Every structure is written in structure tokens, then in C-alpha cells.
Amino acid sequence: MEKSDDDIIVCRCEDVTLGEIREKIREGLTTTEELKRVLRVGMGPCRGKTCIPIVRRELSRMLSIPIEDVLPPKDRPPVVMVKFKSILEGSEK
Numbered sequence: 001m002e003k004s005d006d007d008i009i010v011c012r013c014e015d016v017t018l019g020e021i022r023e024k025i026r027e028g029l030t031t032t033e034e035l036k037r038v039l040r041v042g043m044g045p046c047r048g049k050t051c052i053p054i055v056r057r058e059l060s061r062m063l064s065i066p067i068e069d070v071l072p073p074k075d076r077p078p079v080v081m082v083k084f085k086s087i088l089e090g091s092e093k
Helices: 018-026 032-039 051-063 084-089
Strands: 009-011
Touching (some): 009 051, 018 032, 032 051
């Protein structure tokens, strides 16, 4: 039995597989932003450091477009971890 690479975990933070990404691209999602909103890739603690490059490469491959044309998703605050206690107290640390 041949093993498919669809079972490879691309986003470890959100437990998203390559197969799930491919399925959503086949369904019509064409940007990293769309995939982020639907599958939550890049929304975990690592903020997409490992998965977004893979997602961009897969979009490039499946859509037959240059990887330079596949933009990364927009960063949204907070871009660093913030403790809720800091927010409640109004401190910056």
C-alpha cells in the first residue's frame, strides 16, 4: 500500500495536514489569507514560521503561479505574546 503525503502535518500548532490544504485549494481557496481564515494555518503560537512557507509553496505548485506572487498572510496584532495580566494592568511588559 502506497503512503500518501496528504497525511503530513504542515501546521503543527493547529494540526493541519497537507491533504486538508490541498482539498481547500481544489475547492477554490487561492491565497494564504483564505487558507489561514478557514484552516487556521499560521494562527498558532509559532505565528506561521514553519507552515506558511509550505502553504505558499503548495499554492504556487497547485495554481501554477510563481511563489513570489503568493503573498504571505497579513500580520495582525499582537505580533508577540502578550500576557493578559499586562493588558489588564496597562503595563507594557
